[in-house]
Amino acid sequence: xxxxxxxxxxxxxxxxxxxxxxxxxxxARSNSRYxxxxxxxxxxxxxxxxxxxxGLQGQQLGEVVAGAVLKHARDFNLTRESVLGSRxxxxxxxxxxxQACGTGLEAALLxxxxxxxxxxxxxxxxxxxxxxxxxxxxxxxxxxxxIQVNAARSVQxxxxxxxxxxxxxxxxxxxxxxxxxTGLAMGEHAQVTAHxxxxxxxxxxxxxxxxxxxxxxxxxxxxxxDLVTPYLGLARDQNLRPDSSxxxxxxxxxxxxxxxxxxxxxxxxxxxxxxxxxGASAVLMGSDEWADAHGLPVLAHLVDGQTAxxxxxxxxxxxxxxxxxxxxxxxxxxGLTLQDFxxxxxxxxxxxxxxxxxxxxxxPAFCKGRLGLDAPLGSIDRSKLNVNGxxxxxxxxxxxxxxxxxxxLAKQLHEAGxxxxxxxxxxxxxxxxxxxxxxx
Amino acid sequence: xxxxxxxxANSGVGGTLTKQLGLPRPAVLRRxxxxxxxxxxPAVIGSAEEGRLREQLSSVLKDAxxxxxxxxxxxxxxxxEKLAAVLLDATGLTGPADLAAVHDFLAPALKRLRPSxxxxxxxxxxxxxxxxxxxxxxxxxxxxxxSIGKELRNGATANLIYVPAGAEGSIASPVRFFLSGxxxxxxxxxxxLAGADVPAGEDDDKPLAGKVxxxxxxxxxxxASIARVMAxxxxxxxxxxxxxxxxxxxxxxxxxxxxxxxxxxTAADAAPRLxxxxxERHAGVDIVVHNAGITRDKLLVNMDAERxxxxxxxxxxxxxxxxxxxxxxxxxxKAGARIVCVTSQxxxxxxxxxxxxxxxxxxxIGMVRAxxxxxxQRGATINAVAPGFIVTEMTAKMPFGTREVGSRLNxxxxxxxxxxxxxxxxxxxxxxxxxxxxxxVRVCGQSLIGA
Ligand SMILES: NC(=O)c1ccc[n+]([C@@H]2O[C@H](COP(=O)([O-])OP(=O)(O)OC[C@H]3O[C@@H](n4cnc5c(N)ncnc54)[C@H](O)[C@@H]3O)[C@@H](O)[C@H]2O)c1
Numbered sequence: 001x002x003x004x005x006x007x008x009x010x011x012x013x014x015x016x017x018x019x020x021x022x023x024x025x026x027x028a029r030s031n032s033r034y035x036x037x038x039x040x041x042x043x044x045x046x047x048x049x050x051x052x053x054x055g056l057q058g059q060q061l062g063e064v065v066a067g068a069v070l071k072h073a074r075d076f077n078l079t080r081e082s083v084l085g086s087r088x089x090x091x092x093x094x095x096x097x098x099q100a101c102g103t104g105l106e107a108a109l110l111x112x113x114x115x116x117x118x119x120x121x122x123x124x125x126x127x128x129x130x131x132x133x134x135x136x137x138x139x140x141x142x143x144x145x146x147i148q149v150n151a152a153r154s155v156q157x158x159x160x161x162x163x164x165x166x167x168x169x170x171x172x173x174x175x176x177x178x179x180x181x182t183g184l185a186m187g188e189h190a191q192v193t194a195h196x197x198x199x200x201x202x203x204x205x206x207x208x209x210x211x212x213x214x215x216x217x218x219x220x221x222x223x224x225x226d227l228v229t230p231y232l233g234l235a236r237d238q239n240l241r242p243d244s245s246x247x248x249x250x251x252x253x254x255x256x257x258x259x260x261x262x263x264x265x266x267x268x269x270x271x272x273x274x275x276x277x278x279g280a281s282a283v284l285m286g287s288d289e290w291a292d293a294h295g296l297p298v299l300a301h302l303v304d305g306q307t308a309x310x311x312x313x314x315x316x317x318x319x320x321x322x323x324x325x326x327x328x329x330x331x332x333x334x335g336l337t338l339q340d341f342x343x344x345x346x347x348x349x350x351x352x353x354x355x356x357x358x359x360x361x362x363x364p365a366f367c368k369g370r371l372g373l374d375a376p377l378g379s380i381d382r383s384k385l386n387v388n389g390x391x392x393x394x395x396x397x398x399x400x401x402x403x404x405x406x407x408x409l410a411k412q413l414h415e416a417g418x419x420x421x422x423x424x425x426x427x428x429x430x431x432x433x434x435x436x437x438x439x440x
Numbered sequence: 441x442x443x444x445x446x447x448x449a450n451s452g453v454g455g456t457l458t459k460q461l462g463l464p465r466p467a468v469l470r471r472x473x474x475x476x477x478x479x480x481x482p483a484v485i486g487s488a489e490e491g492r493l494r495e496q497l498s499s500v501l502k503d504a505x506x507x508x509x510x511x512x513x514x515x516x517x518x519x520x521e522k523l524a525a526v527l528l529d530a531t532g533l534t535g536p537a538d539l540a541a542v543h544d545f546l547a548p549a550l551k552r553l554r555p556s557x558x559x560x561x562x563x564x565x566x567x568x569x570x571x572x573x574x575x576x577x578x579x580x581x582x583x584x585x586x587s588i589g590k591e592l593r594n595g596a597t598a599n600l601i602y603v604p605a606g607a608e609g610s611i612a613s614p615v616r617f618f619l620s621g622x623x624x625x626x627x628x629x630x631x632x633l634a635g636a637d638v639p640a641g642e643d644d645d646k647p648l649a650g651k652v653x654x655x656x657x658x659x660x661x662x663x664a665s666i667a668r669v670m671a672x673x674x675x676x677x678x679x680x681x682x683x684x685x686x687x688x689x690x691x692x693x694x695x696x697x698x699x700x701x702x703x704x705x706t707a708a709d710a711a712p713r714l715x716x717x718x719x720e721r722h723a724g725v726d727i728v729v730h731n732a733g734i735t736r737d738k739l740l741v742n743m744d745a746e747r748x749x750x751x752x753x754x755x756x757x758x759x760x761x762x763x764x765x766x767x768x769x770x771x772x773x774k775a776g777a778r779i780v781c782v783t784s785q786x787x788x789x790x791x792x793x794x795x796x797x798x799x800x801x802x803x804x805i806g807m808v809r810a811x812x813x814x815x816x817q818r819g820a821t822i823n824a825v826a827p828g829f830i831v832t833e834m835t836a837k838m839p840f841g842t843r844e845v846g847s848r849l850n851x852x853x854x855x856x857x858x859x860x861x862x863x864x865x866x867x868x869x870x871x872x873x874x875x876x877x878x879x880x881v882r883v884c885g886q887s888l889i890g891a
Binding site for chain 2: 045048049051052053054055057058087222224225226228229230231232235295296297
């Protein structure tokens, strides 16, 4: 039943994009089960799992938009190449986006907007990352020599150029999980923020344990049966520790804190920070009409989204605090308060990030001074937070996290019944953040 | 999976050698390929006394483009062409004396068979006989056909169809199946038909066109083969397997243009989830193949509860629960639905070290027979298929000797292929098979075990 995407011939009134379902591969720890898999391998497998789940073989969709944070030069057309290797019709257009850890959610917003405007009827938004098969860059000096060799016209000229290579040039440049403008690891930034907001070790560990327990319980009740497809022998997220406990986490040594003021306690460990991971995710979206015509369910609609950025270099704001700023803008536009939601998905880059985000929204001075609000956004019912686990337990292949959250939240809202609302908040490197609202 | 011995026995040197040594000479079986004629050559139709099915048999063959020759004379003379099928209408038998006519017809004809020929006998069922003598004659055919199955070589099969009064309209689909390459490994079987509303106008190329078929355990082995054959025959396949097997399940679904549904059929909410899925995505289901099955072998005296319970849960209880839930769910099981349950030779014969498995598989047979009248009332059917030695990745791991012996202990002198099981299940799933209900069809090449 190969079908062709039929874009609207007239401009429809804006409509809400429907989330039909999703697929991801279990997330693996860095340099482990997926060590031999490339971004393209993982994204293609994830697309194929989605195709199998929804019977999309040979179908042309409006577009596939996805991205990766860590990319090889050869991955310049990563998403399109993955589509060509998948079971989708080769006539499905595709493009790459990249907004650090916000990539996956940003991709979903881009697609949703095109659906809302009638520019496409259907599409897939996704993301993939590998920290195992990460690109190694050639040393800049060596690169210059090699370019000269390549440009040389005669053998003599080539040999002369090659003679310019020095041993020191042979060390490759390895991409680091560090902010280029500060040279600090993201965890160092987060530790400073945690200190500023007085986020204690124990509450971080408690949040971490809940993430593991919630994720494990969701697997056990079959919640992920139609959200995850095993890959390379891995059927559940490799980082998941169902038996995680505050006592066990308490034994771990802090791993960040190089730039804390003297005497300040370092509270962030390998347990309450997300590990480097590999994986991919994809979300199938479309217009209601498209879903209906294909006999596919509508789990939820993507109602709205908002991006913000903070000046963490000179502006005195924490690197991962941008979602805090994006949220009130989006809530106001939709006439909603922070409490008007049935489920909250706050990406657990670090346990402390989630806690600092919540604390900021509760803080009158911050909300007035920084966000310009008369009253703070207030607190949320914690039992509605990350109810099926989040990145601390699942792992966090940067660009794949958004798709994991969107598909999971859409399913959770669908199970809860019509008219339920869910909120997503994702922080990203470079001082950026993306938030979104879903509604069933 | 290659059968090295069969290939050897069919090679030049191997052929000579095996003949001289009197070794088994397994044939390369005629298997169904879409677009091929029903039979690769002519057929003869005979009858013992005045049967009532001759006309109908002739028209089934005529519709399939098979040329029908006049019966071979007792001296073997005729027009010399080799026969692809020999059909006998034995519905006219009144007592054992009439069986001589059966012998007269069959003996010369069987000398003239082509490779992978078919012998098919149709008779009234013994249970409905008006007299002991008539019951005896009808039952005698059972022994006769099974013995013919063992006598035949070269990939030929012999099967028996009992046609009670009122079931005459049901014969076309079973007759076509037993003559075709779809029944390559079905030998020495008896099927009893029932009267049913058989829809007219079957599409031979895509008999399952427009049907939605659930196949459990579809990620590999026999289940994957069932999914492929169902899709080839036109069905949309909902391929079900445990989440753990999801990657190969997705591969199977993508290969055949079906959909993958990851589900542990033993989960407490498996049936409601499956039903919800079928409702939401397909507005119901036409065919359900309960194929998922596991073994946890141990002698009974050494078997722990976990081994016993897990086998029962997957092989039997899940089939019961899901089938019952489908019957109870309003409008999900479509009119004319077909349920096919995969049992096993071990469920018929028992097997050392497989008390749990054999019990579960025998239980399936009991379940199918008990449910048949309920399904008949809905114009639906439920049947069981019992594979014998089927060559899969699983059997490939068996020790060489065990495998070689196991695979040759049958009239076809070779193991069957997953596709042989799949073809039988796809046949039972056809709309035209409405008159086959509550039956257990073995796909075992007439295995010596439990025969
Ligand atoms: N292979 C043979 O020779 C043979 C002989 C007789 C009967 N059978 C029967 O045929 C059927 C298929 O056998 P096979 O050889 O292909 O076996 P297999 O082990 O290759 O495949 C069985 C499939 O069922 C799936 N399955 C197991 N438990 C499940 C559950 N709880 N929920 C969903 N799926 C589940 C497995 O994951 C697997 O993909 C079984 O019922 C088996 O008993 C096989």
